[in-house]
Amino acid sequence: MPILKLENVSKSYITNQYNINAVNNVTLSFYKKEAVAVVGPSGSGKSTLLNLIGLIMNPDSGNILIDEKIVSGISDYRRSVFRNKNFGYIAQDFALIADETVYNNIKIPLIYNKEIKQNEYRDRIEEAATSLGIQDKLYKKVAKLSGGERQRVSISRAIVCDQPIILADEPTGSLDTRNKEIVMDIFLRLCEEKSKSIIIVTHDFSIAERCNRIIRMKDGEVYSREI
Numbered sequence: 001m002p003i004l005k006l007e008n009v010s011k012s013y014i015t016n017q018y019n020i021n022a023v024n025n026v027t028l029s030f031y032k033k034e035a036v037a038v039v040g041p042s043g044s045g046k047s048t049l050l051n052l053i054g055l056i057m058n059p060d061s062g063n064i065l066i067d068e069k070i071v072s073g074i075s076d077y078r079r080s081v082f083r084n085k086n087f088g089y090i091a092q093d094f095a096l097i098a099d100e101t102v103y104n105n106i107k108i109p110l111i112y113n114k115e116i117k118q119n120e121y122r123d124r125i126e127e128a129a130t131s132l133g134i135q136d137k138l139y140k141k142v143a144k145l146s147g148g149e150r151q152r153v154s155i156s157r158a159i160v161c162d163q164p165i166i167l168a169d170e171p172t173g174s175l176d177t178r179n180k181e182i183v184m185d186i187f188l189r190l191c192e193e194k195s196k197s198i199i200i201v202t203h204d205f206s207i208a209e210r211c212n213r214i215i216r217m218k219d220g221e222v223y224s225r226e227i
């Protein structure tokens, strides 16, 4: 059974100058324990697709289902509840607060998660940091870390609430080859050992080819997929 499903999902942007079908009638399924790459030229709709999947925006038409339950076309509040429960995010620029410690950065999604009690924070933060090998950096400021270390902080933050699906938009865009490999090793380990599903938007073919599956987009449509 897919953990996440898109059925005939479309999204347009309407501006004064143009009306563009950013995602056009896309049907896709995602499963537990798989890393999936979304590739395609600039403007092909990858980020819009990721925002739809992550319930950041509602589709104009079609359905998004998590565990067979429709989670699109619902109120902003209910969407945010599903979002917090199901998705961890990793951004290209890491989206960390440089002046804060690693510990405080990893803590951020816990504060927004109503189901996790404050007395669990420390254990969860230490566990997430340890699984990424940065437990000795917890009380350092992010500003003092290297690019590879910062990305590990952002991955720790994405897994600290233990949501089943991780969404990553160009997660290795600013890393060197060695750190890219390390990040991909971590993603594949999270799929295998923690049964996560990871969806990665990337322009980097060396990243895409290490995923279990590649989804190719062009002009808002998915034109090739395995499975």
Ligand SMILES: Nc1ncnc2c1ncn2[C@@H]1O[C@H](COP(=O)(O)OP(=O)(O)OP(=O)(O)O)[C@@H](O)[C@H]1O
Residues within 6 Å of the ligand: 013, 014, 015, 020, 022, 040, 041, 042, 043, 044, 045, 046, 047, 048, 049
């Ligand atoms: N907020 C917006 N308002 C209007 N048009 C938008 C908006 N966001 C995206 N678009 C347009 O929708 C199309 C798809 O954009 P999207 O960012 O999803 O593509 P992408 O494949 O992620 O591109 P890139 O690889 O450059 O990040 C593009 O033509 C883009 O210009």
